[in-house]
Structure formats: structure tokens, C-alpha cells
Amino acid sequence: MVSAGVENSEQRRSQLLRGVLDVCLLALISEEPRYGYELAEGLAQRGLALVSEGSIYPLLSRMQSAGLVSVFKTASGNGPPRKYYQLTDAGAAELAAGRRSWAAFAESVGQVLAVPTRPEPSPSVPSRHQEDS
Known part of the structure; x- marks a missing residue:
């Protein structure tokens, strides 16, 4: 059983x-042209194993329609040809x-999350609610 945490x-x-998957895919494709399964593998190798091929393909299709990636097919050893994605200048x-x-967002979130938690007030120090009453 999986714990709630x-x-x-x-x-x-x-x-x-969900908000950065497209950027992650573009980053992987920028390293070298890849096909869908290789993209899922590349994400998993970098700690993002929760991404399935099923969620990658619709995004790749949208990225192709937007002109961010181009496609070429290469024969595979077994089965149909593989569809490789490569980065365009727009991509x-x-x-x-x-x-x-991402860098700006991560820095801002990091600043917020780095704020230390205030310790619980001791019984001898009135809390804000007690002061306002």
C-alpha cells in the first residue's frame, strides 16, 4: 500500500x-534527434520516470504543428520505421x-521555500491571537 505522503x-x-514537459522534451531533442521511446527513456534516466509514452506523443504532435520540431523517419530493425524528432530554429x-x-521560476520558488519556519511560541510568550484579543 502506498502512503498518503x-x-x-x-x-x-x-x-x-506538466508545466515544463515540453521544455524537457526540447532539451532532450536538442542533444540529438530521438524517437518517442528514447524520449521517455531519457526522462526516466534523469529521474522523471512518471512520464509515459502516451503523454509524450500528443505533446510531440503539438510541437511539430507549432514548428518547434521536425520529423524524419528511419527504418527500424524490426517493425515499422521510427519517427525521429529534431529541433528546428524555432524550437x-x-x-x-x-x-x-524555468530558472527564474525555480529561483523565486527557492526563495520562498528557503524561508525558515518560525518556531512555535513558548507558553510564556503571547501569540498574535492572544495579543489581538
Whole structure:
């Protein structure tokens, strides 16, 4: 049985990833052209195993329609040809913008989360609610 803390943590990671999955895919594709399964593998190798191929393909299709990636097919050893995705100039510009946005966002969130928690007031020190009463 999965504990509530672990389940909430996975849900939080999933929500966070949803907003940056496109940038993560562009980053992987910028390293070298890749096909869908390789993208899922690349994400998993970097700690993002919760992303399935099923969530990658619709995003890749939208990115192709937007001109961020182009596609070429190569024969595979077994089965149908593989569809490889490669970055376009527009995709490289989008990746650069996404990296800047992520860095600024992560820095802002880091500043908020780095704020130390205030200790619980001791019984001899009145709390704010007691002072206001």
C-alpha cells in the first residue's frame, strides 16, 4: 500500500512536470534527434520516470504543428520505421526561452521555500491571537 505522503509527492511532481514537459522534451531533442521511446527513456534516466509514452506523443504532435520540431523517419530493425524528432530554429529559441523562464521560476520558488519556519511560541510568550484579543 502506498502512503498518503508518497502519493501526494507523486501528484505534486506530476503537476510540476506538466508545466515544463515540453521544455524537457526540447532539451532532450536538442542533444540529438530521438524517437518517442528514447524520449521517455531519457526522462526516466534523469529521474522523471512518471512520464509515459502516451503523454509524450500528443505533446510531440503539438510541437511539430507549432514548428518547434521536425520529423524524419528511419527504418527500424524490426517493425515499422521510427519517427525521429529534431529541433528546428524555432524550437531552439523556445528551449532557450523555456530555460530562462524555468530558472527564474525555480529561483523565486527557492526563495520562498528557503524561508525558515518560525518556531512555535513558548507558553510564556503571547501569540498574535492572544495579543489581538
